[in-house]
Amino acid sequence: MNETTFRWVQHGILVVLLLLYAGSFAAFFHPFLAARSRHTLRQRTAAVFCIYLAPYLTGLVADLPNWSSMAFIALAMSLLSAPLRLSRQTILLLSAVFFSARNLCALAMESLNFLWSQRLSEMNDAEQIFLRLTIHFLLLMLVQFALFLAVLFLAAGVLHRKELHLGVWETFCLLLIPVTGILVGSILFTMLIGVKDGVIFQLYEQHPLFIGLVPLVAGMFYAGTLVSIFSYQEMARLQEEKNTYFLEKQQIRAMQERMEEVEGFYTGIRRMKHEMRGHLANIRGLAQSGSYGEIEQYIGRMDESMKVFDLTVKTGNPITDVILSDRQRQAVKLGISFQVDFRYPQSERYDPYDIGIILNNLLQNALEGCEKLPEDARYIRLLGKQQKKFFLIEVKNPFEGELEIDRDSRLPHSTKGGMFHGIGLSNVRREVEKYMGEIEIKTRNNEFCATVLLQERSVPK
Structure with a gap:
């Protein structure tokens, strides 16, 4: 060569x-x-x-x-x-x-x-x-x-x-x-x-x-x-x-504080029951004196004071009642249609705080996803039902932008920020794993659907 x-x-x-x-x-x-x-x-x-x-x-x-x-x-x-x-x-x-x-x-x-x-x-x-x-x-x-x-x-x-x-x-x-x-x-x-x-x-x-x-x-x-x-x-x-x-501890602490407020509300309701006789006596006295205009004002003030104690969503559990009622009020302020079909499971093998964390994070993501959309396109649909030894939670909401999957968690995050910060859905996964369950994320026609399936623990917590 x-x-x-x-x-x-x-x-x-x-x-x-x-x-x-x-x-x-x-x-x-x-x-x-x-x-x-x-x-x-x-x-x-x-x-x-x-x-x-x-x-x-x-x-x-x-x-x-x-x-x-x-x-x-x-x-x-x-x-x-x-x-x-x-x-x-x-x-x-x-x-x-x-x-x-x-x-x-x-x-x-x-x-x-x-x-x-x-x-x-x-x-x-x-x-x-x-x-x-x-x-x-x-x-x-x-x-x-x-x-x-x-x-x-x-x-x-x-x-x-x-x-x-x-x-x-x-x-x-x-x-x-x-x-x-x-x-x-x-x-x-x-x-x-x-x-x-x-x-x-x-x-x-x-x-x-x-x-x-x-x-x-x-x-x-x-x-x-x-x-x-x-x-x-x-x-x-x-x-x-x-x-x-x-964040999980903060959420539990916030729920506990909110529950203390609700206990105070219930105490107020019981107190109002005792005071109702006095109110009826006052109304009777106003009626006898012919002060019908004052009766209407009196009843109006009573109605306003009693609205404070209303929980707009009834699920069968006080913790989820509070969470869903709060999220519904927040949705109404943002002009979001909030549809709820949720019944807390009858089994004692579920911890209401665990389910509360799941709902809190899923609904927070849904609210953030809706905020960037026109008001006429905003909606959140929540489903929660028990199927034998399983409990299904499903949240649907519209979103805009592209979703990318995090390589580590296999959970989505937004390329434009705002929705899916990662920690929220990671918290959901942590709670789901306690019940040997699954979390499934689907998107179709710019609708985000998060489905959580939990199964009863073998031993009550």
């Missing part, structure tokens, strides 16, 4: 590798490219593939340092964050992790490249040298790409543990290690081969210790990247659990 053939084969191998890296880049981003249809998902994945190839095929970074192509791709991805439905913070982190893996793997393989090259220097036949160089280059690229896939797969496993919701500060902290690794790798690449007094020398020849030290540094940088992401995810998970627990 002559030098020209060797150059063509080397060029062909590099082109194939470029396509493989572009495919890996697209596959790495693929799970984060949320889409309502497979066709849209394929389009977004293809766009990521083309963005990776663009700087190389157009020659924009041909005479620039290696890190410039990475910066160009990350910048292009960030500018297209809206069509890709990815936040800029997520794009920057994923790009940094990908290019850090690519750079550090290439840097680690330089040690192997140096050791293999030593054996080629002992050969004299030119054709044999070029043939061995071709085999050597091909094997080196294959091993490098296999190593890259392994570390990228490890990174994907860490990143996919929990959906990323990054702020500017969190992104900055998580980018420190991978970006530093890319820059350090780029500096070391320029130092591997140098010229001194007209003589070309390799860093590994001058400092043999670097043969093992460089791969170790590359591995430590990448391990630091993964550890920092893992630590952030754990802190985010713990904070989410803390928020969920706090």
Whole structure:
């Protein structure tokens, strides 16, 4: 094999590798490219593939340092964050992790490249040298790409543990290690081969210790990247659990306080019963004196005072009575049609506070979903009925916008904010799991339907 053939084969191998890296880049981003249809998902994945190839095929970074192509791709991805439905913070982190893996793997393989090259220097036949160089280059690229896939797969496993919701500060902290690794790798690449007094020398020849030290540094940088992401995810998970627990306790406390108010109302009703004789005596006295206008005013004042004690929804349980009555009043103020067909289960194997939390969160989401719609399009339909050992709760309401599914909880959240904050539906799921039940979310013709199915506990709580 002559030098020209060797150059063509080397060029062909590099082109194939470029396509493989572009495919890996697209596959790495693929799970984060949320889409309502497979066709849209394929389009977004293809766009990521083309963005990776663009700087190389157009020659924009041909005479620039290696890190410039990475910066160009990350910048292009960030500018297209809206069509890709990815936040800029997520794009920057994923790009940094990908290019850090690519750079550090290439840097680690330089040690192997140096050791293999030593054996080629002992050969004299030119054709044999070029043939061995071709085999050597091909094997080196294959091993490098296999190593890259392994570390990228490890990174994907860490990143996919929990959906990323990054702020500017969190992104900055998580980018420190991978970006530093890319820059350090780029500096070391320029130092591997140098010229001194007209003589070309390799860093590994001058400092043999670097043969093992460089791969170790590359591995430590990448391990630091993964550890920092893992630590952030754990802190985010713990904070989410803390928020969920706090919100649940707050809801229970609010229901307890509301129940105390209701107890006060019932006490007032009992007191009014005792006072009714006095009221009747007063009305009789006004009638005997012919003060009929004052009688009407007196009865009107009595009617207003008694309205305070009304609970507009009767479910068979005081806790759910209070929750549904309060939500109905709130719906009326917002111009929302509120239809209720709910009967509390007769079984004692359900905790009314658990069912109260489920209703509270589902109805809060429904109210928020209706607020953005015209008044004539607002409605909430609630169904609650017992079916043997099961209890069914169903809430329907209209909504606008698109729904996306959270990869961790498998629950929907809104792309425009307002509805489905995540914590509310997560609280519902937590309560449902106590009863070995299920929560099912369906959407059809811009109608959101949340169905909860609970089953009786084996032992009463």
